[in-house]
Amino acid sequence: MFYREAGDFKTTYKDDNQTFPIKFDRYRYYFVLFVAFALIPFMLNDYWVNAIFMPFLIYSIAAIGLNILVGYCGQVSLGTGGFMAVGAYACYKFMTGIDIWLGGVQYALPPINIFFSVILAGLVTAIVGALFGLPSLRIKGFYLAVATLAAQFFLVWLFNKWEWAYNFSASGQINAPERGIFGVNVTGPNVDAWAKYLFCLVILTICAVVARNLTRGSVGRKWMAIRDMDIAAEIIGVNPLKAKLSAFAVSSFFIGISGALFFSVYLGAVEVGEAFGINKSFLVLFMVIIGGLGSIFGSFAGAAFLVLLPVLLKNVLVGGLGWPTDLAAHLEFLIVGALIIAFLIAEPHGLAQLWRVAKEKLRLWPFPH
Amino acid sequence: MSNEGYVTADGRKIGGTVMEMKNITLRFGGVKAITDISFDIKQGEIRAIIGPNGAGKSSMLNVISGFYVPQEGEVWYKGSRRPQMRPYEVAQQGIARTFQNIALFEGMTVLDNVMTGRLNHMKTGLFSQAIWKGKAEQEEVANREVVEKVIDFLEIQAIRKTPVSRLPYGLKKRVELARALAAEPSILLLDEPMAGMNVEEKEDMSRFILDVNDEFGTTICLIEHDMGVVMDLSDRVVVMDYGKKIGDGSPDEVRNNQAVIDAYLGVSHD
Amino acid sequence: MSDQLVYAMEVFLNGLMAGVLYALVALGFVLIYKASGIFNYAQGVMALFAALTLVGIMDGQVPFAHLINAMFGTELHHFGWHLPAVVAILGTAAVMVLLSWMVQKFVFRHLVGQEPIILFMATIGLAYFLEGFGDIMWGSDIKKLDVGLPQGINAWIDNVTFNIFDYGFFIDNLDIVATVIAAILVFSLVLFSQYTKQGRAMRAVADDHQAALSVGINLNFIWVMVWSLAGFVALVAGIMWGTKSGVQFSLSLIALKALPVLMLGGFTSIPGAIVGGLIIGVGEKLFEFAIGPMVGGATENWFAYVLALIFLVFRPQGLFGEKIIERV
Numbered sequence: 001m002f003y004r005e006a007g008d009f010k011t012t013y014k015d016d017n018q019t020f021p022i023k024f025d026r027y028r029y030y031f032v033l034f035v036a037f038a039l040i041p042f043m044l045n046d047y048w049v050n051a052i053f054m055p056f057l058i059y060s061i062a063a064i065g066l067n068i069l070v071g072y073c074g075q076v077s078l079g080t081g082g083f084m085a086v087g088a089y090a091c092y093k094f095m096t097g098i099d100i101w102l103g104g105v106q107y108a109l110p111p112i113n114i115f116f117s118v119i120l121a122g123l124v125t126a127i128v129g130a131l132f133g134l135p136s137l138r139i140k141g142f143y144l145a146v147a148t149l150a151a152q153f154f155l156v157w158l159f160n161k162w163e164w165a166y167n168f169s170a171s172g173q174i175n176a177p178e179r180g181i182f183g184v185n186v187t188g189p190n191v192d193a194w195a196k197y198l199f200c201l202v203i204l205t206i207c208a209v210v211a212r213n214l215t216r217g218s219v220g221r222k223w224m225a226i227r228d229m230d231i232a233a234e235i236i237g238v239n240p241l242k243a244k245l246s247a248f249a250v251s252s253f254f255i256g257i258s259g260a261l262f263f264s265v266y267l268g269a270v271e272v273g274e275a276f277g278i279n280k281s282f283l284v285l286f287m288v289i290i291g292g293l294g295s296i297f298g299s300f301a302g303a304a305f306l307v308l309l310p311v312l313l314k315n316v317l318v319g320g321l322g323w324p325t326d327l328a329a330h331l332e333f334l335i336v337g338a339l340i341i342a343f344l345i346a347e348p349h350g351l352a353q354l355w356r357v358a359k360e361k362l363r364l365w366p367f368p369h
Numbered sequence: 370m371s372n373e374g375y376v377t378a379d380g381r382k383i384g385g386t387v388m389e390m391k392n393i394t395l396r397f398g399g400v401k402a403i404t405d406i407s408f409d410i411k412q413g414e415i416r417a418i419i420g421p422n423g424a425g426k427s428s429m430l431n432v433i434s435g436f437y438v439p440q441e442g443e444v445w446y447k448g449s450r451r452p453q454m455r456p457y458e459v460a461q462q463g464i465a466r467t468f469q470n471i472a473l474f475e476g477m478t479v480l481d482n483v484m485t486g487r488l489n490h491m492k493t494g495l496f497s498q499a500i501w502k503g504k505a506e507q508e509e510v511a512n513r514e515v516v517e518k519v520i521d522f523l524e525i526q527a528i529r530k531t532p533v534s535r536l537p538y539g540l541k542k543r544v545e546l547a548r549a550l551a552a553e554p555s556i557l558l559l560d561e562p563m564a565g566m567n568v569e570e571k572e573d574m575s576r577f578i579l580d581v582n583d584e585f586g587t588t589i590c591l592i593e594h595d596m597g598v599v600m601d602l603s604d605r606v607v608v609m610d611y612g613k614k615i616g617d618g619s620p621d622e623v624r625n626n627q628a629v630i631d632a633y634l635g636v637s638h639d
Numbered sequence: 640m641s642d643q644l645v646y647a648m649e650v651f652l653n654g655l656m657a658g659v660l661y662a663l664v665a666l667g668f669v670l671i672y673k674a675s676g677i678f679n680y681a682q683g684v685m686a687l688f689a690a691l692t693l694v695g696i697m698d699g700q701v702p703f704a705h706l707i708n709a710m711f712g713t714e715l716h717h718f719g720w721h722l723p724a725v726v727a728i729l730g731t732a733a734v735m736v737l738l739s740w741m742v743q744k745f746v747f748r749h750l751v752g753q754e755p756i757i758l759f760m761a762t763i764g765l766a767y768f769l770e771g772f773g774d775i776m777w778g779s780d781i782k783k784l785d786v787g788l789p790q791g792i793n794a795w796i797d798n799v800t801f802n803i804f805d806y807g808f809f810i811d812n813l814d815i816v817a818t819v820i821a822a823i824l825v826f827s828l829v830l831f832s833q834y835t836k837q838g839r840a841m842r843a844v845a846d847d848h849q850a851a852l853s854v855g856i857n858l859n860f861i862w863v864m865v866w867s868l869a870g871f872v873a874l875v876a877g878i879m880w881g882t883k884s885g886v887q888f889s890l891s892l893i894a895l896k897a898l899p900v901l902m903l904g905g906f907t908s909i910p911g912a913i914v915g916g917l918i919i920g921v922g923e924k925l926f927e928f929a930i931g932p933m934v935g936g937a938t939e940n941w942f943a944y945v946l947a948l949i950f951l952v953f954r955p956q957g958l959f960g961e962k963i964i965e966r967v
Contacts, residue, residue, distance in 0.1 A: 012510075013509075013510045013517075076756055138951065139951050139955055141756060142756065142759045143951060143955070145756075145759065146902055147947065150899075150947070150948040152944075153940050153941035154945055157938070157940045161935035161936075161937070217491075217498045217505055218484075218487075218491040221485050222488060224477055227476065228476045228477065229473075231472075232468065233474075233485075234456045235434055235436060235457070235466065236457075236466075236486065236488070236548065237457050237460030237461050237488055237552070238488060278892075282763065282767070286764075321709070322709075323709040327706060330774040330779065332771070333767050333768070333770050335771070337764045337767030337769070337771060338764070339764075340760065340761070340763065340764030341768065344750065344757055344761045345749040345761075
């Protein structure tokens with residue numbers, strides 16, 4: 001009824017290229033932005049922020065990043081946890097002030113504003129990611145997936161042993177000091193729920209828009225060409241090294257940012273093996289699969305799904321039925337695994353595809369013929 | 370080999386040599402796929418390579434597009450010797466091609482597939498792309514206009530936004546041609562453009578090939594099995610058999626060449 | 640001979656033994672990959688699951704006791720029996736066959752013809768599922784596994800080496816047994832695939848699914864059989880590892896090391912899996928011995944992966960894989 005594209009004509013290619021070509025979609029998008037920025041911050045409490053919104057926002061960034069690599073460029077990576085760790089530790093160094101010893105003299109940078117620390121952490125991760133992406137030129141498919149495990153295990157090990165990275169703290173942990181932006185704290189022990197939320201939301205919004213822009217233009221087409229048929233892509237003029245490395249770099253940029261936020265804003269204190277182990281890599285990969293490979297919206301959907309599922313299970317099984325927590329945790333493993341398989345069988349393109357199909361139906365409703 | 374042009378039977382003027390293959394030999398392990406072959410392609414002509422199965426035609430095309438590197442011989446392009454190049458560098462020099470087994474990007478729409486043909490003309494960097502507004506968007510729209518012309522030309526407007534994976538075979542072939550044309554190549558390589566088509570589809574495709582040559586003046590080098598089509602379309606023909614060149618000339622010359630007749634009809638070895 | 644060199648020799652030998660265990664897990668991967676093109680990430684978890692089941696059956700644990708207790712408020716724990724190891728192993732093998740059948744029926748039959756990478760991700764899902772399932776079925780506490788395999792230092796080697804080097808090598812009896820069993824296993828697998836009807840059918844399926852189908856081979860049966868074989872190999876690996884370091888979750892992580900082993904050896908080669916396993920086992924032990932102390936140790940966590948990565952950059956098809964020729 002109301003969901004129509006008939007009569008919604010485009011007279012320029014610019015209009016035809018926009019993200020939401022259908023009017024209704026566009027209005028809904030503005031509405032979601034309005035709710036997220038103007039309404040939710042007033043209705044938050046600590047539980048909602050910590051249990052749902054922070055993980056959702058931060059994992060969404062990571063899922064967007066991984067989706068660029070896996071969904072758009074077709075290079076499977078199991079190194080997400082390691083790259084998040086790079087982001088976290090880089091952010092820590094930037095926000096506490098980097099110190100370098102050269103010939104017995106200490107050169108120290110002053111601490112950098114938290115927003116720029118996060119962005120810089122993303123850039124550092126992008127460089128590391130591109131470095132570990134280099135073998136992708138020679139190694140393909142699941143050989144590459146296993147090769148990225150090298151990044152995962154090596155990076156986690158590195159941040160365990162490299163004392164400079166955690167400022168020689170005795171516990172080996174990194175702790176986020178109190179930092180703010182425009183006089184409002186966003187990290188450290190005294191942070192308002194809405195401030196954390198808005199800080200992450202702003203960064204997520206920027207990331208999503210950038211990801212969308214990159215994937216709709218020539219860069220995105222190069223990635224997708226490599227994904228669909230790498231040999232043909234090379235023969236029509238795509239430089240495979242550049243395309244793959246740029247995908248690794250951009251993907252790691254987002255993943256680094258999410259790692260930085262995960263540490264500084266969400267957890268506050270991090271021990272690398274615990275926070276960024278191999279399970280994190282799988283979690284984000286699952287978000288991308290369940291949400292939908294090659295879809296920005298899917299990254300959000302997947303993140304939301306896998307953040308909400310454990311909360312729901314915990315509330316129902318532990319809170320409602322009084323089962324022990326470890327049983328609920330095992331059940332979560334079982335359900336997540338079964339869901340992955342079910343999605344791969346029933347809908348390899350994930351929640352995003354279900355959404356697309358629903359829209360298709362809605363477009364014709366109530367006269368489907 | 371002369372570097373001068375000539376005038377075709379139907380009165381088109383053909384220019385000088387654009388590409389010249391000199392004594393190309395290509396081996397896979399111990400197997401010789403191509404043995405000491407030389408020929409040239411002139412500006413604006415339709416050049417065909419024919420030969421029985423396994424003659425090395427596709428290998429030849431792959432050598433031209435840089436996918437195979439010949440062990441011996443030289444490729445001359447626009448008057449200078451081409452150094453060893455990766456396939457994407459060859460493409461960036463203005464050589465576009467289609468494939469024997471369709472090589473479209475199945476996960477993308479027709480429009481996106483044809484737009485990939487423009488990739489060599491799109492230069493904005495990662496950063497402007499991320500911002501989108503301004504340079505990247507202007508470039509996108511400018512290239513879209515070129516692509517829309519190609520889409521009009523090949524009459525595939527209606528399937529513009531359809532995912533390629535849903536298209537039937539004949540249309541896929543046409544989309545592939547569109548992608549190659551969108552690159553505005555100086556040489557267009559067609560690897561069996563009519564394989565697996567019915568008569569009408571072949572006629573359509575022939576018309577498109579002639580129109581492309583006629584309207585844009587594109588130099589075309591094609592491989593084809595259908596003798597009738599080849600003889601009708603092409604200005605000059607190279608005939609290969611077992612990796613060797615056994616004939617080269619206008620369709621009429623080739624048709625009367627004894628070696629060619631033997632290769633196609635078989636000859637008793639006694 | 641210098642002390643360092645003698646120690647290095649001991650490290651080398653121990654590395655070989657560890658390598659045999661990696662090779663055992665890798666063997667299961669190769670079997671499944673050859674026959675169905677599925678890169679089975681869950682092989683390690685299968686080993687864990689097999690070991691859990693074995694302990695459970697031996698000790699007479701009530702399956703799903705935890706879950707049943709939580710649901711109905713009962714206090715179930717044990718049936719109160721202790722079965723001999725042989726019976727329990729047979730029981731576990733039966734469970735693994737059942738598991739293979741279910742995996743085939745509920746998962747991979749629906750994924751026939753999908754891209755390899757999709758299948759790979761499905762096996763990751765399977766790994767998660769099995770892990771959760773195993774924990775719910777048998778509980779997640781660390782269990783001791785003892786099926787009567789000899790353990791502890793091998794006195795004979797200790798003596799001999801002491802007489803030669805003035806330093807007795809510590810080689811665990813269990814590792815020696817593992818090596819012997821692995822050798823027997825590989826030998827019988829090769830015999831099976833070369834000289835039996837099922838083995839020939841298996842190789843035919845590995846070569847070309849459709850061609851095999853068209854000459855009347857029951858694909859489904861072959862796949863279930865291959866998964867069962869892989870399950871059996873997983874059981875053997877699970878027994879070795881479980882005996883060595885207890886049955887616990889980290890077992891599936893150690894089993895991940897089989898992945899770089901495969902990358903070295905090539906996915907389709909049984910000798911590759913063995914040689915790759917030995918190289919990784921020796922390599923990581925020697926590296927830890929020589930370089931480890933300089934960088935803070937625990938290099939075994941990543942050495943295998945980095946080695947495989949570097950190796951693959953120079954030889955993408957692995958040690959024994961066939962050269963990849965790309966076509967348009």
